[in-house]
């Protein structure tokens with residue numbers, strides 16, 4: 001994605017269009033990862049701390065999987081990238097690999113913003129039941145792996161709100177400073193209803209395109225999708241965009257600290 005990874009011309013040259021292009025690219029990852037998760041039913045034992053009573057660990061299978069995976073990823077430097085946020089930041093091991101100097105685009109206040117706890121709760125309690133079928137097929141490890149892919153893709157996108165906010169602030173500093181100082185509402189200033197509509201429509205279209213049954217010959221199953229496009233676009237409208245705005249607001253409120 002990444003303003004970081006794909007472009008050397010970041011920092012002062014960062015534009016709202018560049019940041020939005022990255023959000024559009026990230027939709028692909030999110031839609032694909034949700035479709036992949038939907039291959040499995042809910043598999044609720046993966047989320048039940050009492051399932052299996054894991055020796056030496058008090059938590060669910062998915063928590064164990066995420067904590068252990070994040071520990072490995074921390075060792076190879078994943079969270080050195082300011083665009084990455086761990087779900088379990090406490091007691092992560094340090095990176096063992098040489099430090100890459102990522103461009104410093106954000107205000108240092110950005111470091112303290114991590115809303116992954118909210119993302120975790122919303123993903124498991126609100127989103128999952130909307131797009132996976134009920135049931136249990138025993139594939140708990142694969143299910144947990146797919147969940148982490150969804151969570152990381154969503155988290156990256158939502159925390160990208162920091163970059164969106166930074167660019168908006170730089171573009172319209174005069175407009176943003178007074179409400180920030182007054183700790184006033186910023187939401188109307190940073191909302192673009194037309195952009196939000198376009199995001200939701202594009203997500204529905206991607207869900208149709210990526211999630212169609214591809215068949216050869218006559219018996220094409222038109223209109224049958226792996227995940228309901230209306231559900232995915234609703235999930236963006238109800239959760240992904242509002243959480244991104246929450247990060248934007250949080251970032252801006254500390255932008256002048």
Ligand SMILES: O=C(O)C(=O)C[C@]1(C(=O)O)C=C[C@@H](O)C=C1
Nearest residue numbers: 164190191192195196199241244
């Ligand atoms: O593109 C922007 O301006 C954003 O702030 C991102 C985003 C989104 O989450 O997609 C959020 C708020 C705006 O109303 C429009 C879109």
